[in-house]
Amino acid sequence: MQQPETSRQTLGLTFRAAVGTAILVTVVVIAVLAVVASTARRAANQTAERNLDQSADLVAQLLSGRERMLIGGARVFVQYPPFRATINGGPREDVLDQAISAVEQIAASWVFITDDNGVLIAKSDEPAVSGEAMGQFPLVAGALGGQEQRGYGASGDTMLFHAVALPIKAQLGAPAGVLVATLVIDSAFLHEVKTSTSSDLLFYTRDEQGREHPAASTIPGSARELSQFLESRASSGDKDAHSATLGQEHYLWMGTSLFTAGGTVVGGFLVMRAQDNSAASFAALKVPIIVALIVGALAVFVASVIVSRWVAQPLRQLATGARAMVDDQARSSTAQFEDDTRVPEVAALSDALKNLRGDLRDRDALIATSRGHVLQPAPGITNETTERVGRSPRSAPRTTPSGSLVARHISRPGLVFEPGAILANRYFIQAEVGRGGLGIVYRALDRVLGQVLAVKLLRPELALANAAGFEQLKLEWRAAQRLSHRNIVRTYDFGDTGEIPFLTMEYVDGASLASIIARGGPLSRTATLAFAKQLLDALNAAHGAGIVHGDLKPHNLLVNANGLLKVTDFGVARVLRAARIPREHAGRDVAADARSSKLTGAVVGAPEYMSPEQLIGEPASVKSDLYAVGVLLQECVTGRTPYQADTPVAFVAQKLGTGRELLSDAEPSGAKRLGEGAFKDIAVLIESLTHPRPEMRPVSAREAYARCAQL
Numbered sequence: 143m144q145q146p147e148t149s150r151q152t153l154g155l156t157f158r159a160a161v162g163t164a165i166l167v168t169v170v171v172i173a174v175l176a177v178v179a180s181t182a183r184r185a186a187n188q189t190a191e192r193n194l195d196q197s198a199d200l201v202a203q204l205l206s207g208r209e210r211m212l213i214g215g216a217r218v219f220v221q222y223p224p225f226r227a228t229i230n231g232g233p234r235e236d237v238l239d240q241a242i243s244a245v246e247q248i249a250a251s252w253v254f255i256t257d258d259n260g261v262l263i264a265k266s267d268e269p270a271v272s273g274e275a276m277g278q279f280p281l282v283a284g285a286l287g288g289q290e291q292r293g294y295g296a297s298g299d300t301m302l303f304h305a306v307a308l309p310i311k312a313q314l315g316a317p318a319g320v321l322v323a324t325l326v327i328d329s330a331f332l333h334e335v336k337t338s339t340s341s342d343l344l345f346y347t348r349d350e351q352g353r354e355h356p357a358a359s360t361i362p363g364s365a366r367e368l369s370q371f372l373e374s375r376a377s378s379g380d381k382d383a384h385s386a387t388l389g390q391e392h393y394l395w396m397g398t399s400l401f402t403a404g405g406t407v408v409g410g411f412l413v414m415r416a417q418d419n420s421a422a423s424f425a426a427l428k429v430p431i432i433v434a435l436i437v438g439a440l441a442v443f444v445a446s447v448i449v450s451r452w453v454a455q456p457l458r459q460l461a462t463g464a465r466a467m468v469d470d471q472a473r474s475s476t477a478q479f480e481d482d483t484r485v486p487e488v489a490a491l492s493d494a495l496k497n498l499r500g501d502l503r504d505r506d507a508l509i510a511t512s513r514g515h516v517l518q519p520a521p522g523i524t525n526e527t528t529e530r531v532g533r534s535p536r537s538a539p540r541t542t543p544s545g546s547l548v549a550r551h552i553s554r555p556g557l558v559f560e561p562g563a564i565l566a567n568r569y570f571i572q573a574e575v576g577r578g579g580l581g582i583v584y585r586a587l588d589r590v591l592g593q594v595l596a597v598k599l600l601r602p603e604l605a606l607a608n609a610a611g612f613e614q615l616k617l618e619w620r621a622a623q624r625l626s627h628r629n630i631v632r633t634y635d636f637g638d639t640g641e642i643p644f645l646t647m648e649y650v651d652g653a654s655l656a657s658i659i660a661r662g663g664p665l666s667r668t669a670t671l672a673f674a675k676q677l678l679d680a681l682n683a684a685h686g687a688g689i690v691h692g693d694l695k696p697h698n699l700l701v702n703a704n705g706l707l708k709v710t711d712f713g714v715a716r717v718l719r720a721a722r723i724p725r726e727h728a729g730r731d732v733a734a735d736a737r738s739s740k741l742t743g744a745v746v747g748a749p750e751y752m753s754p755e756q757l758i759g760e761p762a763s764v765k766s767d768l769y770a771v772g773v774l775l776q777e778c779v780t781g782r783t784p785y786q787a788d789t790p791v792a793f794v795a796q797k798l799g800t801g802r803e804l805l806s807d808a809e810p811s812g813a814k815r816l817g818e819g820a821f822k823d824i825a826v827l828i829e830s831l832t833h834p835r836p837e838m839r840p841v842s843a844r845e846a847y848a849r850c851a852q853l
Contacts, residue, residue, distance in 0.1 A: 157447075157450075161443070161446075162446075163442060163443070163446035164439050164440075164442045164443040164446060167438070167439065167442045168435065168439045168442075171435050171438065171439075172435070175431060175435070187394065190394045190415045191394065191396075193339075193340070193341065193415060194341065194394060194395070194396040194413050194414075194415055195396065196339075197339035197340075197341040197396075197413040197415075198396050198398055198413045200335070200338060200339050201335055201339065201343065201398070201411060201413060202398060204331075204334075204335055204338070205304075205327075208304060208325060208331070209292055209304050209306065209325075211249075212248065212249075212250060212304055212306050212323055212325050213290065213292060213306040213308070213323075215247065215248035215249065215250070215323070216244070216248050216250075216306055216308050216321055216323045217290075217308060218247075219244050219247055219248055219321070220308050220309075220310050220311075220321050225240050225244075225310075226310060226311075226312070226318070228240050229255070229257075229310050229318050229319050230312060230318055234263060234264060234272065237255055237263045237264045238264035238266075238269055240255070240264075241253045241254060241255050241264045241265065241266040242266045244266070244321065244323065245266045248323050249325075250323040250324055250325055251267075251303060251324045251325050251326040252265065252266045252267040252324055253265075253266045253321065253322065253323050253324070254266065254276075254322050255310075255319055255320070255321050255322075256276050256277070256282060256319050256320045256322070257318070257319045258286070258316060258317060258318050258319055259277060260275060260276045260277020260278075260282050260283065260286055260320070261273060261274070261275055261276065261277070262274040262275075262276050263319070276320075276322075279403075279404075280293075280402065280403045280404030280405075281293060281295075281305055281307045281322065281402070281403040281404070282307055282320050282322065284307065284403060285307035285308060285309045285317070285320040285322075286309065286316075286317055286320055287309075288309050288311075288316070288317060289309070290306070290307070290308050290309070291306065291307040291308075291403045292304075292305070292306045292307075292403060293305055293401060293402040293403030293404070293408075294400040294401060294402060294408050294409065295324065295402060295408060296347040296348075296357075296408050296409055298347075299347055299349060299355035299357075300347070300355065300356070300357055301326060301347070301357060302326075302327045302345050302346075302347050302357040302358070302400070302408070302409045303324045303325055303326040303327060304324060304325040304326075304327070305322060305323075305324050305402075305403070306322070306323050306324075307320050307321070307322045307323075307403070308320070308321050308323075327345050327357070327358055328358060329358055329360075331358075332345070332358050332359070332360050333360060336360045339413070340415075341413045341414060341415050342359070342360045342361045342393075342413075342414040342415070342416075343358075343359065343360050343361075343411055343412070343413060343414070344356060344358075344359040344360075344361055344368065344372075344395075344411065344412040344414060345357045345358045345359065345409065345410070345411045346372055346409050346410060346411070346412070347408065347409040348407055348408060348409050348410070353373075354369075354372040354373070354409075354410075355369065355372070356368040356369060356372065357409060361388060361414060362389070363388060363389050367388060367389060368388075371386060371388050374386070375395075375397075375412075384396075388414075391416050392416065393414045393415065393416055394414070394415050395412045395413065395414040395415075396412070396413050397410055397411070397412045397413075398410055398411055398413075503668070503672070504668075504671070504672030504675060504676065504705070506705060508669055508672050508673065508676075508701050508705035508706075508707065509703070509704070509705035510669070511658060511662065511665055511666070511669040511701075558582070559571045559574075559584060559599075561573055564589075565584075565586065565597060565639060565644065566637055566638075566639050566644070568588065568589055568590055569586040569587065569588060569589070569595075569597050569646070570586055570587040570589055571584050571585075571586050571597070572584070572585045572586055572587060572594075573585045575596060576697075578697065580598060580600055580601065580711075581598055581599045581600045581601050581644075582598070582599050583596055583597070583598045583599075584596070584597045584598075584599070585597075585649060586646075588646075594649050595634060595646050595647065595648060595649045596646070596647050596648065596649045596650070597644055597645070597646050598644060598645045598646075598647065599642055599643075599644045600642070600643045600644060600645065602641050602642055602643070616636055618689075618712075619633060619636050619645065620636075621687070621688070621689055622689060622712045624687060625683065625684055625687055625689065625712065627679075627680055627683040627684075628706060629676050629677070629679055629680035629683075629706065629707050629708060629709060630680050630683065630684065630708070630709050630712065631647050631648045631650060631700070631708050631709065631710040631711075631712075632647060632648040633645070633646075633647045633648075633712070634646040634647055634648070647710065648708075650700040650702050650708045650710070651702055651703055652700050652701045652702035652703055652708070653700070653701055654696060654697050654698075654699060654700050654701075655673070655696040655697075655699040655700075655701065655774070655778075656695075656696035656697050658701065659696065659777060659778070659781055663781050664778065664779055664780055664781040665778045665779070667820045667821060667824070669778070670775065670778045670779055670824060671824070671850060671853055672705075673699075673707060673774075673775075673778055674771065674775055674778075674827075674850045675847060675850050675851060676706070676707035677694075677699065677707060677709065677771060677774070678771065678843045678844075678846050678847040678850060679843075679847060680707070680709045681709075681764075681767055681768075681771070681843040682842070682843035682844045682847060684709075684712060685764050685767070685842065685843055689712055690762045690763055690764060690766070690767055691709070691711070691712055691762070691767050691770075692756075692761075692762030692766065692767070693711060693748070693751075693762075694709075694751055694767060694770035694771065694774065695748040695750075695751045695770070695774075696774065696777065698710050698711045699774070749785070749793070750773060750783040750785045751769075751770040751773045751774065751783070752766070752769075752770070753765065753766040753769035753770070753797075753834075753836070754794075754797045754798055754834045755836060757794065757797060763836070764842060764843070765836035765839050766836075767843070768831050768839050768840055768843065768846055769831060769832055769836075769839065771831055771843075771846065772827075772828045772829075772830070772831025772832035772839075773785075773832060775824065775827065775828050775831070776828050776832070779821055779824060779825075779828075784796065785797065797834065798834050823853045824853060827846075827849055827850060827853065830849075831846065
């Protein structure tokens, strides 16, 4: 019923990934094209401005060249003796002939000649005109003063020309007259300049009112359009580049003014370049680029669909497996997640789901193992105590070489609280959970936080026997408070009620490993491995924080209703040992005590689970914790520890034997079970963990966990 939904979700993922990728690529391409277009346009404008500036300089040079050519020819002509002789007293007709001849020789547009008073004698283009006073014009007045003059002039509103004036000098004295030569700036000159500069030109005149009129241009368009353009640009300067629209074209232009010989602006010219032509190479690519964009987006969409399906297929399998795990259908060993190393992220997700499946499988095994023990309490223990408190005392004390090794039950009245009592004006006692070497454990309600927790009342003599050790317990407890791991019982507070110190910790609703084995016997292979992995994971976290347990035993290992193992009593074994070993016995020969059956007071806790080095007084370590794990594993498989000697000497001899010898010394039913194929690999691990030499055991809990996970 849920598979179609999975397919729809996967198809949705594929479609969204494909469309999203295509849109992203399209947006990126469009953004890139916009940036390229803007950059190209800006670069084209900058190039056009440089070209305009260069073209304006070239036009000015060409105009100067025409002017030099004109004045050079006029200079030669006025020095011709027959010409000067004619000016000095010849008839007007001869002067007119000389003016017409000057036009041909100088290559001027027209020439006129004045006398020494500036009165017009003859004009080549208007033979009948004479007698007009020309001396008031700066061009003629300057020449009458003996200096060559040059500038620009305008005829009407549509003609702009070069004008040069040279004095006609007699042999002695003041000039006898002035020769003025002109050269019109016409369309032929403009096209010549356009060919040289690749720019359009517009020459204009300026009347006395300051209005500008087109004189000559290479720009296609009517005179009216040119006049309107000149009117619109009247407010702009001539030095900088400007943009304008003329007809259907967009231009960049730069202007230069032209002056008369007297310094008056008579007109000017504009150098113009079409903007669209500057970016023509880019504009020509617009259509191919758009087509390529569409084709590329479609190709990206198809590729995205393929890639998305490539990723979605293993995701679909992972989703199916995860849903099956929720439905309790994929926790068996036959259910497999597909590995897809082509996609590292999918492979990582697959590994995570595999680990989750293994964790759920382990929890199921422990739940199945412990369920009956939680619901069926031992005689004398109420259902409420065993089901909810999570720590059920063993049905009978274990058999050990000496009665002194068994933790005494506490009957001290000061440690006993009836249900309903208030401890430290904060903790409401609900029920007694259990008793041990440290004191009595109660289930209590924290009235401040409203939380159910466990309160352990410590025997006062522990503090009196070794005050320094008791202070060390506080330090160890504070260090344990930093531990935060799902398989470690959280520690909360340390306090006292005057004479009685107590500890508060997380309350675990479940059964101890001791209770589970006592009632149900040895564990299955799956439950044993689940127990081992969770215990080693907890030790790895604690050892990583610099904390060793030192007193691992079945009573300290709790399994809650969710199949989660909880390790308790971190950090207290060291203090218990310091309190129980009198100072006068420090450093004595334990081997001698063993031979004389005097082990009383030499060790603390449960000797069956202690490493050989701990028995001779060395402190707990990572290796000693791993040794205890090996003993606990054998107890899970066989139902009992291998150390069942009748005398202390035999007990120590067992401890100093090899792990293989311990396995062979197990009771017949246990030895047979360890020899079975299902437990052979576990037996090898136990042998490694319980080796009497610490250096032969695994280096760390992490290494032991890795070996256990491979089983």
